[in-house]
Amino acid sequence: MTFLNEVAARYPDAISFAPGAPHGTVFENVDVARLVGVFEDHLAAQGLGPAQVRSRLLQYGPTRGLLGGLIAASLRTDEGIDVDPEQVVVTVGAQEALVAVLRVLHDPVRGDAVAVTDPGYAGIHGAARILGLPMLAVPDDGGGPDPAVLRTVVRAAERTGRRVRSLFVAPDFANPTGAQMSLAAREELLIEAERLGVLLLEDTTYRFTAPPGAELPSLKALDRTGQVVQIGTFAKIGVPGARLGYLVADQVTDAGTALADHLTTVKGVLTVNTSPITQAVIGGLLLEHGCSMQRLGASKAGLYRRNLQLLLTALRRHLGDPEDADVSWNEPGGGFFVRMSTTKPADEELLRRSAEDHGVLWTPMRYFSLGNGEDRQLRLACSSLDPEQIDEGVSRLAKVVRS
């Protein structure tokens, strides 16, 4: 990513399909002071006096966090997921959640490995590397990880003395592919994961962008056997600056202890506790949206769906058929990302020329892959752009990939 950042810094006027950051306008109604006030009123309504409210926000706080109740209520309202507030662990963004869950579930000394959908989120790669955990790729060609391939990967690992404990998967509009798993694919993956004894680490970041009525149940909502640990973030439905994420873990370990307790312990070793101030900001947003993450996300989802449609329309206008043999792309129903394939290596040299000669940026798909199979693919993100930028950007991109 360093190269990408350097290129972006060198060509500040280039239209960039690189960052998957929220659009600037979604912050217009976010006022830190107001939201903290909403959460303080919520605490006061529970019977806390002014000094106690102040202390709740400014003193050390519980490692598990203050929002377990609100998040559990939201999961129940939005998805019918029934978990106890104690089974929710608030983290410093989804990233800390990834580090904590990998650390709790895997022991590199014991030979544990983590399977990752590939290409996949770079954050899971970083988390595994920092913990010295081997990663095994389960390719995603468009509809999520194939259960049969997962089985092959797990069995092959076992023959080398490795035990695959978990698979990281984002079933809804995954970063970087935009892929969504069908309901059948979700159910098959759950069955195979149970058979293999592999926990599914479900990333729900882009779930909120599904078109109304077209939402599919999350893996956790379908989970009947405790096969799924869900990882969520408020970076896209709320504000990234709050650095707020969470883990949902209702499992009991072989030792009879709650998995959420182990996650809490490791989270405490990473950062002691999540700032109650930023929890108040997100708590305020949840309270203002009827304790529903879906409702909170809905106010932004329209903008992102508009941008995605503009991107897909511009791609057809400037590049023709999405299933063209030379330049093809998928057409996700939601999310921030489109996956494009070209006949030429989508490498740093092409990226440099793209910026220099055409004023357009994107991300090489290889940045998100463990292998070398994604060399002719690129990721297009549209979340932070304005309509006119999207069309103009695609017209420039067309020159890059067709030249």
Added chain:
Amino acid sequence: MTFLNEVAARYPDAISFAPGAPHGTVFENVDVARLVGVFEDHLAAQGLGPAQVRSRLLQYGPTRGLLGGLIAASLRTDEGIDVDPEQVVVTVGAQEALVAVLRVLHDPVRGDAVAVTDPGYAGIHGAARILGLPMLAVPDDGGGPDPAVLRTVVRAAERTGRRVRSLFVAPDFANPTGAQMSLAAREELLIEAERLGVLLLEDTTYRFTAPPGAELPSLKALDRTGQVVQIGTFAKIGVPGARLGYLVADQVTDAGTALADHLTTVKGVLTVNTSPITQAVIGGLLLEHGCSMQRLGASKAGLYRRNLQLLLTALRRHLGDPEDADVSWNEPGGGFFVRMSTTKPADEELLRRSAEDHGVLWTPMRYFSLGNGEDRQLRLACSSLDPEQIDEGVSRLAKVVRS
């Protein structure tokens, strides 16, 4: 610590010398909205428009953080330490700083080990364990780690194929011992560390409580050879709820790269970036105190010195001579902690009886030690108590340790 928390929950009315948390009254002048406003004005004065200011607080931010300039300015003003803002990495409390610096400096596969002053801060033990790093104890009998003992530990480790890369040390009023290193001890430790090629990880948490005029230079202020990485926190001089800490690293690695850049990369893998909202809160506090951490801490230090003096006075009143053969304790010049030795094991059974029969709590020193040499010692913390609690608490404690 779980046992301690359980006992504390079972005896909520016990006077507790256990927690090293800030006193509740230090939050009275802390208003999140005001402080965020101060920092926003500071950004606006740098030429940022309203939308840019909002985005700076709510959007993703730089992994290194936003406060490098203010912290570097403070280090210069307070201590004459001359570092570039780029050599400061803002972290989610000192705890994340510990995890990041241990991860960057040590490779468990290569056989690296970390030396720790013993007894010492439990957070460093957790950070090393989570990374699978072996720890080696360098005993602290009252004036910090002995350089000769450090040398023995390092040489012994080398004979077993381990390389000691760093020593964790808190020279000023360390948690849990309250010990302060003399100026000569600091200089000797720096010389020995350079000779051994061991980096000193200096924790400055309680430095601000030194009596005015009696401050000793920090290890980093004395460092002429790049031997010290300093770790700071705003939990005690500011508010714990901001979860704000930092690393000061001006070293260049053997590969010619900046150590601060490596720390930033690992920090990014742990939590992406530190919340700009909580950085604004601490930035506001710094700006209100002339960009001086010392001035910011000074407003609280008086209260903590008062509490410590009350504790020391009460100990003499109820227990007599601090150098008594049966029950003895040190008399630190600052900090939150006193170290007490008794003739009986200061274990969980004594703690349980202490709570049940006498209504007083404390922390067994063994919680802070790698070995078993601290079995008859306990830690007394006085930071969060009120004067009448301190005297009454010590009168109860006297019955526990004399009975």
